[in-house]
Amino acid sequence: MSPTRPVTLLTVAERAGVSKTTASDALRSSGRVSAETRALVLEAAEQLGYVPNGSARHLRRASTGAIGLHVPEVLTRSDYYMRFVFGVVEAAAAHDHDLTLITSGPSSRVPRVDGLILGDPLDGDPIVERLMRSGLPTVTGERFRGDGEADGVVVSDHAAMLGEMLDHLRERGAIRPALIVAGGETDWAAGIRRGYEEWCARHGAASVVGAVPFDVSYDETRAVARTLLAAEPRPDALICAPAGSAAQLQPVLSEAGLQAGTDLLLASCVEGPSMRAADPPVTAVDLHPREAGAACAELLFDILGGEAEPGTERVHPIELIIRESTRGNAPR
Known part of the structure; x- marks a missing residue:
């Protein structure tokens, strides 16, 4: 290996022959990692002389009295992220700190702050990559899938929640669920x-996925939904990951002669006002965004104060809200 190449978490993962997420879980003794895999990762880290970025980042400057928050520009239009921001603001105020919002413009620079919060950071976002290299203590809401390791992470088990949602749909009579979701830019x-893929494998169901861009428009979501519903056999349930998109599919269902809640079960991976106001109201996952923002800020302040070690990972609970859009034909 060239001595000029920095040893990163990705380097360790490549040496051990595992994914970056698996390597991170193994080094932190978290997640579902076998003892054999954990041993391979630890051996690779030792051979390479890997030291987590957070180990030498902290307590080297006077407090600025502020923390920074970055969310991708496309997400600022989301009800989820507006509430996430309010959660961060409230926690910062409780610690007598101001909040600096970091934009995604080409002239964006690293601000003068004590630490950073990155909300659901996108792999490939140049601003995120710059912030991850800044040397500032950093907490992410969900893991960063790019090359860089945060000092703290607040995570939710979205895979398990998707399985719970699919179990509910199956209980209501659905056996051919389809999914609309963005790519792997975010955790x-x-x-x-x-x-979704794990559930389909467990139940012998066909995997029917409509892939969309992360910043998908409602028109694009409707086009993907039309394609999925035109398939034979037609899906009997549709799960929409992009925020707000499930409530925008009524025209598509009407064109196909379908009624949500009976002919087609409809669910959303993100709760919001449009899910509650839809006709019928849409089953959704409440991600508790205000609490998630506060949890990220609290973890950052704990790291800054030496009350949490770099590498700390905390779990943020989420829940399934069942509504009329998935009532189905099974007896209630």
């Missing part, structure tokens, strides 16, 4: 797809 979207 959230990757977790949803993994949960």
Whole structure:
């Protein structure tokens, strides 16, 4: 190996022959990693002399009295992220800190702050990559899938929740569920797809996935839904990952002569006002965004104060809200 190449988590993963997420879980003794795999990763880390980025980042400067928050620009239009931001603001105020919002423009620079929060960071986002290299203590909401390791992570088990949602749909009579989801730029979207694929494998169901861009428009979501519903055999349930998209599919269902809740079970991976206001109201996953934002901020302050070790991972609970869009034909 060239001595000029920095040893990163990705380097360790490549040496051990595992994914970056598996390597991270093995080094942190978290997640579902076998003893054999964990031993391979630890051996690779030792051979390479890998030291987590967070080990030498902290307590080297006076407090600025502020923390920074970055979310991708496309997400600022989301009800989820507006509430996530409010959660961070409230926690920062409780610690007598201001909040600096970091934009995604080409002239964006690393701000003068004590630490950073990155909400569901996108792999390939140049601003995220710059912030991850800044040397500032960093907490991410969900794992970063690019080359860089945060000092703290607040995660939710989206794969398990997707399995719970699919179990509910199966109980209501659905046996051919389809999924609309973005690619693997974020850990959230990757977790949803993994949960869907694992459930289909367990139940012998065909995997029917409509892939969309992360910043998908409602028109694009409708086009993908039309394609899925035109397939034979037609799906009897449709799960929409992009925020707000499930509530925008009524025209597509009407064109196909379908009624949500009876002819087709409809569910969303993100709760929001449009899910509650839809006709019928849409079953959705409540990600508790305000609490998630507060949890990220609290973890950052714990790391800054030496009350949490770099590499800490905390689990944020989420829940399934069942509504009329998945009532189905099974007896209630």
